[in-house]
Amino acid sequence: MQCRELEVFFEEEGLAPLSAAARQHLSECHACKHFFDDVTGIVALAHQLPAELDPPEHIWISIRNELVREGTIHGLSGDRLPWWQSFAELFRNRSLATAAVAVVMIVVAFLLGSKPREQVLQVQEDPYASTVTALSQQEHDLANMQLASTGENSAVDASLRQNLEQVNEFIADCERRVRAEPSDELAREYLTNAYQQKAQLLSAMMDRGGSLN
Amino acid sequence: MKLSTVLRRSAILPVIGAGVLLSPWMAANAAPQRVEKHFTVKGRPVVVIRNVGNGRIEVKSWKNSEVVVTGTKASEKIAVETEQAGDRIDVTSSIVDSTANAREMEANFQLTVPEETELQLKTQTGLIYVEQVTGDMTLDSVAGDVHLKEVSGYIIVTTTGGSLVCTQCAGKLEFSSISGSAQVLQPSLSNVKLRTMTGNILFDGDFVHTGLYSMRSGKGLVEVRFSGNDSFDLNAQTATGTVDNQAAEYLKPDSHGVKHMASKFSKGLFGTVGMGFAKVELSSYSGTIRILKRD
Amino acid sequence: MSEADAIRLAQAGDAAAFEFLYRLHGRRVYALCLRMVGNPSDAEDLMQEAFLQLFRKIGTFRGESAFSTWLHRMTVNVVLMRLRKKTLPVASLEETTEPDEETGGPRKDMGAPDLKLTGAVDRVNLERSIEKLPPGYRTVFVLHDVQGYEHNEIADIMGCSVGNSKSQLHKARTRLRDLLQEEVREQARNERQIAKTQTGPAG
Numbered sequence: 001m002q003c004r005e006l007e008v009f010f011e012e013e014g015l016a017p018l019s020a021a022a023r024q025h026l027s028e029c030h031a032c033k034h035f036f037d038d039v040t041g042i043v044a045l046a047h048q049l050p051a052e053l054d055p056p057e058h059i060w061i062s063i064r065n066e067l068v069r070e071g072t073i074h075g076l077s078g079d080r081l082p083w084w085q086s087f088a089e090l091f092r093n094r095s096l097a098t099a100a101v102a103v104v105m106i107v108v109a110f111l112l113g114s115k116p117r118e119q120v121l122q123v124q125e126d127p128y129a130s131t132v133t134a135l136s137q138q139e140h141d142l143a144n145m146q147l148a149s150t151g152e153n154s155a156v157d158a159s160l161r162q163n164l165e166q167v168n169e170f171i172a173d174c175e176r177r178v179r180a181e182p183s184d185e186l187a188r189e190y191l192t193n194a195y196q197q198k199a200q201l202l203s204a205m206m207d208r209g210g211s212l213n
Numbered sequence: 214m215k216l217s218t219v220l221r222r223s224a225i226l227p228v229i230g231a232g233v234l235l236s237p238w239m240a241a242n243a244a245p246q247r248v249e250k251h252f253t254v255k256g257r258p259v260v261v262i263r264n265v266g267n268g269r270i271e272v273k274s275w276k277n278s279e280v281v282v283t284g285t286k287a288s289e290k291i292a293v294e295t296e297q298a299g300d301r302i303d304v305t306s307s308i309v310d311s312t313a314n315a316r317e318m319e320a321n322f323q324l325t326v327p328e329e330t331e332l333q334l335k336t337q338t339g340l341i342y343v344e345q346v347t348g349d350m351t352l353d354s355v356a357g358d359v360h361l362k363e364v365s366g367y368i369i370v371t372t373t374g375g376s377l378v379c380t381q382c383a384g385k386l387e388f389s390s391i392s393g394s395a396q397v398l399q400p401s402l403s404n405v406k407l408r409t410m411t412g413n414i415l416f417d418g419d420f421v422h423t424g425l426y427s428m429r430s431g432k433g434l435v436e437v438r439f440s441g442n443d444s445f446d447l448n449a450q451t452a453t454g455t456v457d458n459q460a461a462e463y464l465k466p467d468s469h470g471v472k473h474m475a476s477k478f479s480k481g482l483f484g485t486v487g488m489g490f491a492k493v494e495l496s497s498y499s500g501t502i503r504i505l506k507r508d
Numbered sequence: 509m510s511e512a513d514a515i516r517l518a519q520a521g522d523a524a525a526f527e528f529l530y531r532l533h534g535r536r537v538y539a540l541c542l543r544m545v546g547n548p549s550d551a552e553d554l555m556q557e558a559f560l561q562l563f564r565k566i567g568t569f570r571g572e573s574a575f576s577t578w579l580h581r582m583t584v585n586v587v588l589m590r591l592r593k594k595t596l597p598v599a600s601l602e603e604t605t606e607p608d609e610e611t612g613g614p615r616k617d618m619g620a621p622d623l624k625l626t627g628a629v630d631r632v633n634l635e636r637s638i639e640k641l642p643p644g645y646r647t648v649f650v651l652h653d654v655q656g657y658e659h660n661e662i663a664d665i666m667g668c669s670v671g672n673s674k675s676q677l678h679k680a681r682t683r684l685r686d687l688l689q690e691e692v693r694e695q696a697r698n699e700r701q702i703a704k705t706q707t708g709p710a711g
Contacts, residue, residue, distance in 0.1 A: 011678040012671075039681050042688065045634050046653040048257070052535035053542060059552055060530055063559050067526065072563060074521035155315055156267070156337045159356035159374045163391045166411050170431050173499070177452065186452045186479045190431060190498045197391060197410060201373065204355070347630065365632055384632040401698070403636055404547075422694065423640075442701065 001025040006032055015040055128175075131195050138202045160205050167198045245287050250295055252280040257348065258300040259331040266291050266306050266318035269339035269357075274328045274346045281325040288317040331366075358393075376412065394433065409433060413500075417507065420445045420491035429496040436503040437495060439463075444487030449495040449502045456482045459505035515575060519567050526563055533576060534559075536655065537583050543650045544587045546639040554590060558583040573664060580657075581665045584647055591643040629688050637687040645680035652677050 001009075001021040006029075009022050015036070018026070026033050067073040174191035177184060252258075258280055262270055266286075280302050284293050290313035296303045306320045321339065326332075326346060334341055335353040340360060343350065347365040354375040361368065365383040376393040379386060383401040394412035397405065403424040407414050413433040420426060420443045428435050439445070439460070447464065449456060458464065464484035482502070495502050509517075509528055517525035537558060542551035562582050569578060638646060651657045651665065652673075662673045 007678075011675050014674070014677075035685070038685050038688075041629065042634065042681060042684055043653050045629060045631065046649070049543070049631065049635070049654045051539055051655045053539040055534055055538035055555055056548075056552060059538075059556050059559075060527065060534070063530065063556055063563070064523070064526070066560060067563055068523075070564070072521065073523045073526055156355050159338070163373045166392055170410055170498075184452060184479070186450060186496070187498070190452070193408075194410065194431070197389075201391060204373065208355075347632075365630070367632075367635075401695075419698070 003029060003032055010036075010039075015043065128191070128195070135195065135198055135202065138199070138206075142202055142206055156208070157205075160201070160208070164198075164201060164205070167194060167201060170194055171198065245285055247283065247285045248293075249281065249283045252282070252295075252297050252302050254278055254280055254300045254302075254327065256300050257329045257331060258302060258327060259333070260302045260304070260324065260326060261333040262304045262322060262324075262335065264306045264320055264322065264334075264336040264339070265308060266313075266320045267315060267338045268306075268319045268321040268336060270322045270324070270334050270336055270341045272324045272326060272332060272334075272343045272346060274330070274344070275325050276328065278327055279325075280327070280330070283323040285321045287319040288313065290317045291320055293320055419443060420493065422490040424491040426491065426493045428494070430500050431498045433497065433500045434503065435495050435497045435500065436505075437493065438505055438507045439486060440507050442487075443491075444489060445491035445493045446485050446489040447483060447493050447495070447504065449482040449504065450479045451481075451497045451500070451502055452479050453499045454480070454497045455501045456480050457501055457503040458482055459503065460486070463506055464504075511575060515566065515569065518563070519569070529575075530559060533579055536576075537579065540580065540583055540650060540655060541587060543635075543638060543654060544591070544643070544646060546635075550590070554583070554587050558586045561586065577661060577664050580651075581667070584651075584665055588643055588647065629692065633688055633691050634684075637684055637691060640687050641680060641683060645676060645683055648673060648676040649680040649684065653681075 001024065003025070006022055006025050009019065013019075026036055064073065171191065171194045174187055174194055177187040178191055181187065255278065260272075260280060264270065282295060282302070282304055284304070286293055286306070290308065290310035291306055292309045293304065293306045296305075304322065308318060319339075328345065329347050331348040332343065332346065332350040332352070334343075334351070336357055337354070338356045339354075340358050341352050341354055342360045342362075343352070343364050344362045345364070349367045350364065350369065352359050352368070352370045354372045356374045357372070358375045359370050359372065359377045361370075361377070361379045361382055363381045364379075367385045368379075368382065368387070370377050370386075370388045372390045372393045374392045375390065377388050377390075377395045378398070379396065379400065380398045381400070382397070385404040386397065386400075386402050387406045388395045388408065390409045390412055392411045393409055394414065395407045395409060396415045396417075397407070398415075398417050400416075400418040401421065402418075403421045405416070405424070405426045405428070407416070407428040409429075410431040411433055412430060414428045414430050414435045415438075416426065416428060416436070417438040419440060422444065426445075428437070463486050464482075465486075466484060482504070495504070509525070511529070511532060514525040514528040514532075518529060534555070538551060538555050541554040541558070542548060545551050545554060558579070562579055565582075569575065638649065641649060647666065648662060651662050652659070657665070659670045659673045659677075662668075663670045666673065668676075
């Protein structure tokens with residue numbers, strides 16, 4: 001068997017099992033043996049890579065909301081909900097709050113992207129309104145929830161509250177900028193990300209309150 | 214047995230003779246208790262620590278096929294459980310008495326793991342420290358810092374206020390925080406994504422060819438230091454902050470012939486160092502972006 | 509609930525059935541998307557797009573192939589379409605590599621005796637190199653060597669022949685070997701550079 005024939009063998013039959021002729025050639029040809037060892041090692045390493053990975057939970061939430069909106073899914077809490085009302089349901093489960101805001105982000109981005117330029121100024125006030133409402137509701141729920149009452153343990157809670165204040169300050173800054181310069185895309189991008197981070201922070205605070213109580 | 218069949222079966226977590234070991238640690242007295250547990254593993258283990266209390270998590274490696282977990286808990290108001298299923302080890306702390314104060318809720322962990330280990334660590338205020346481990350890592354802390362030294366893999370760090378110091382790390386790094394800062398020193402990272410709202414970012418290291426580096430801060434400083442051997446395309450923008458270009462003599466117009474312009478609402482700095490092999494994107498909403506060549 | 513029941517109920521719009529199918533197949537689909545595009549953000553988008561397409565068209569599924577094959581076919585199409593929009597030049601499944609040697613001698617990329625890979629490659633190197641493969645090669649390699657599909661299943665998913673799948677896999681492995689050799693050389697160069705910097709100039 002020549003090197004070229006071995007290559008054809010690998011192409012048609014793979015790396016295992018080797019024919020007698022292939023084995024013979026590999027015992028004689030260092031170059032082909034190098035190749036075979038290298039590729040066998042690569043395949044063995046590839047087999048160690050996980051074939052399944054856990055996707056983030058918010059993907060299912062987004063898919064479900066979209067299918068509900070389209071009417072593809074029925075049988076959700078009895079009646080079909082208009083898409084904006086599905087957020088009230090999501091916030092009952094605090095750990096889905098982040099996903100709810102993420103969906104709002106998608107809708108906001110879609111609205112801003114699809115409107116003709118001259119209408120952008122008119123809708124600037126609207127796209128973030130439902131996001132702000134959702135986040136305010138979440139903050140209100142958090143304030144009502146009884147957090148860990150022990151003395152110094154609130155070092156963590158104090159850190160979380162301090163970070164929440166910083167987030168709110170930053171959001172206020174970005175909102176002022178976006179109101180003053182509605183076409184500033186960089187500012188809008190930062191504002192969108194800030195809302196998302198706030199939603200994640202509020203979720204973490206609510207989860208912590210639940211786990212400690 | 215065909216390779217594909219072996220691979221399909223390996224998608225299911227193997228439980229090879231190890232079974233499940235469940236052992237709660239409940240102290241008989243109130244003094245700090247130290248317990249050491251040994252877990253034999255066969256392949257690349259996955260170690261998961263969920264520390265709902267306060268405390269450090271330190272991880273170092275060795276060449277043995279064994280995971281050693283040493284835990285020190287401050288009181289009996291906090292319980293720690295360990296569980297092994299195959300090559301996965303779970304360590305979970307929980308509050309058993311809600312009147313516990315911060316000191317009583319403390320649980321510190323020291324781990325020695327095989328050099329190739331996957332880590333999922335979560336704590337509240339203590340430091341997370343990992344040294345010389347290769348594997349995917351997901352590290353979560355609220356207020357505690359994360360220090361990594363000579364680690365390699367797909368590294369994801371999330372904090373609320375804790376800062377990251379990453380020294381001589383390789384692979385991919387993602388960092389996300391609200392007020393924490395990030396320092397990345399002497400890296401061999403090919404993919405970097407650093408995000409902080411009010412913290413600072415310092416990247417002092419080399420840019421791997423074809424690497425992607427994205428660093429963004431809301432209010433903080435974003436500083437990049439490069440060497441004479443580096444080669445990258447730079448795209449830096451800030452809305453209301455400033456751009457401090459201390460490398461003007463090294464920054465040429467984009468080598469790929471792309472004409473960049475910042476929008477009228479932002480300030481930008483675009484150009485190429487060397488041949489423009491890597492891609493570097495820097496952004497700060499209201500802070501300073503600084504770029505300089507290391508001496 | 510069995511998969512067949514879930515499909516039937518999902519075709520009637522049942523929410524729980526959709527979720528059952530998502531939970532059953534989602535992890536595999538996500539792994540495929542992530543390996544193909546290399547970053548979680550794009551992988552999440554693609555996974556969402558793939559499942560949305562699947563669920564919108566579920567009424568047309570008649571059981572001619574396995575449901576998972578149908579799902580993976582849709583996923584691969586979604587991923588490849590996205591990659592083709594982003595990358596130049598377009599790499600089709602029929603793409604050939606270097607021109608075949610005319611002589612009977614070894615191909616120039618077999619052997620490469622200047623560097624032995626065994627022991628020098630780790631998962632990080634490998635994943636980085638997989639991302640650099642052309643999309644067609646990457647798909648076949650991930651489906652076969654990472655996710656464990658047989659060639660007849662890959663042929664069904666990709667819409668090609670079994671022979672083509674085998675040929676593409678061999679080419680993918682060969683290209684991967686070249687990429688990894690370059691990675692290892694680059695690392696060695698960097699290490700030599702660092703060592704030189706640390707020792708400083710002589711004298």
